[in-house]
Amino acid sequence: MPKIHYVAHDGTDRAVDVPEGETVMRGAILNSVPGIDADCGGECACATCHVYVDAAWKDKVGAPNEQETSMLSFVDSVQDTSRLSCQITVTGALDGLVVHLPESQH
């Protein structure tokens, strides 16, 4: 099962196994990883599951689509590695993915 690293704002690295087909957001919720709110439950509609994809993984994860880009504009501290984790589907190719969590989702 692919391993996903959720690095908190204070640097704490939590690595959890996430089944393929689940999203990076769901991986955090299922494993009680703090720092991801996901108010809308994964509809790309609230921008509270924001993560920064580690630079080394940026190309593999890919870019946000139009709707996600629009929702990302709600985020205060958006960077070019910003993604909404509900829109990243876990695959074998993402085994070892590192995402950094923002200071807060509000």
Add this chain to the structure above:
Amino acid sequence: MNEHAPIDHAKLAESMPLEDINVSDPKLYQQDVWMHYFDRLRREAPVHYCKDSPIGPFWSISKYKDIVSVEVNHKAFSSSSTFGGITLRDRTGDLELPMFIAMDQPKHDEQRKIVQPIVSPANLAKFEGLIRSRIQNTLDSLPRGEAFDWVDKVSIELTGQMLATLFDFPFEQRRKLTYWSDVATTDLNNPDRLINSEEEREQVFGECLGAFMQLWNQRVNAKELGGDLISMLVSGEATRNMNPREYLGNVILLIVGGNDTTRNSMTGSVWFFNQNPDQYAKLRANPALLESAVPEIIRYQTPLAYMRRTALADTEVGGKMIKKGDKLAMWYISGNRDGDAIENPDQFIIDRERPRQHLSFGFGIHRCVGNRLGELQLKILWEEILKRDMKIEVLAPPKRVYSSFVHGYQEMMVKIAP
């Protein structure tokens, strides 16, 4: 209707023909009986067509999941004021009021992004001290041991002060903001309406625009721009060339958005805790529960009952075909009571596991911009009430607003123990 024999709405909602149900009737909200009709709609007709009503035919979406699916499909379901905007009563032609909540992409995002920094985390942190000191002053000035109206003395006062700050509007004239907001949303069939006609509404809008044009010109001529909303609109690329009508629309949007919603959640919160003393005891024993109590208050109140969309193409929702040009209401107030999405939805429970999963802020590109500011004001209000251990007794059920859009309170008489 016989005023002397109260109607049993729980029974009526179950027995009347489904097609005759009209959940846009403002009386259902003023009398606080709306829930019975939505209970039936969610069960029997989650996508319901009302073919005849004073505001014309319209669809009602009442289940949580369907509401989210309509909301995120902004390409098929327009918010544009050209088609009538975000409320069921059409305001087209001369009455059209463009504002960014009632725009589609890309213009919507462009204008929203101009004002969004007002509620950035850094700005909220800056506001926190100010909000707290105002709440402290307001609470400390309230009469003890005598009846007063919480809506007027607390909810309107605090939201009026906040609005004046956000716009850097002359502070002593802040009640004008409240008045303009109330005029913008008042229903012309309301027995207690503030105005009698659309002409009168336009006249008041004219006064509002006049005052705001003056502030606009002051900003334009100022050497340095401040961090207030008008300065943001003046300097923003997507807003600096707005025509006066569009400026008015955006001002009304920001006033109503910052006024009604927080005001009515502030009043609602006192009412809910009075009705649920066990929940208040829980909060009093553990004030940290405010983190989840605040979103629960906002869910339970649902200060805006719905948002309207207009179909741009024939589109299926929940097995029903919505035709191009049809208007539909996403009833947040009903989705927030949907047992398939929220456990024990009719109960006010301040320590829910996922309290932020509610529809009150909407979802998708039109999601409420000021949600964190509204939450912050509610949180500080209750922190300060708890610190003072104020015993607020609601003396009679609150008088509610005659509106199917603004779900709120006109008056709530309370007494604080001396």
